[in-house]
Amino acid sequence: MFHNLPVAFLLSTAFALGVLAGCTENSGVPRAALEEAAPPVHESFSIEDIVEFKWETDEAFANAKGCMACHQVEAKKIGPAFRSVAEKYQGQGDAVSKLSRKVLEGGSGSWGEVSMPANKALGVREEEAAKLVHWVLSLK
Ligand code: HEC
Numbered sequence: 001m002f003h004n005l006p007v008a009f010l011l012s013t014a015f016a017l018g019v020l021a022g023c024t025e026n027s028g029v030p031r032a033a034l035e036e037a038a039p040p041v042h043e044s045f046s047i048e049d050i051v052e053f054k055w056e057t058d059e060a061f062a063n064a065k066g067c068m069a070c071h072q073v074e075a076k077k078i079g080p081a082f083r084s085v086a087e088k089y090q091g092q093g094d095a096v097s098k099l100s101r102k103v104l105e106g107g108s109g110s111w112g113e114v115s116m117p118a119n120k121a122l123g124v125r126e127e128e129a130a131k132l133v134h135w136v137l138s139l140k
Contacts, residue, residue, distance in 0.1 A: 058135040065124050067132060070116070073139060080111045086140035095137060100129040 062068055070078035089095035104126060108115030119129065 058132075062132055062135065065128060065132065066119070066122055078114060079116060082136045083139045086137050089137060090140050096130060096133050099133045099136070100126070103129040103133060 059068070059073065062071070071080070071082055073082050075081050076084070085099075089099065092098075102110075102116065104118065104120040104124065106116045106118035120126075124132075
């Protein structure tokens with residue numbers, strides 16, 4: 001007797017009602033049918049998308065803080081490639097504090113004669129420097 005009614009509409013209505021009532025498990029409609037009518041949102045993107053999103057967010061932050069004017073992830077620009085920095089300091093426990101200090105105070109000699117300016121004079125705060133260095137070191 002239901003064969004004239006759009007099944008998907010019925011199922012998604014049932015699903016929505018079930019969600020509203022907080023009882024999708026017991027609404028009497030098989031769960032598989034519900035999911036076919038209204039796939040769970042989390043199935044539409046993967047863990048890789050989330051990692052990629054985080055990466056882009058951190059790079060956007062580095063960009064906002066002016067780092068990407070002199071750095072790139074993959075290649076040397078004015079300063080070293082961030083991926084090379086991550087490789088160089090891999091496994092060094094004090095790298096975050098050491099490099100945060102360098103980001104804030106500036107300096108030269110680790111990668112050549114060109115020096116990095118004191119980024120704290122350019123509006124980078126201590127906790128921001130640490131966050132940026134964490135990201136840089138995660139790029140290995
Ligand atoms: C005006 C250009 C410039 C800007 C802006 C800049 N850097 Fe650098 N950065 C450099 C240079 C040049 C070096 C290499 C310094 C050296 O050889 O010791 C460097 C080195 C580094 C290193 C490695 C330091 C070491 O001792 O190995 C890190 C980490 C780093 N930068 C992070 C950042 C972050 C994070 C920002 C943004 C807040 C930033 N940089 C902004 C030019 C810059």
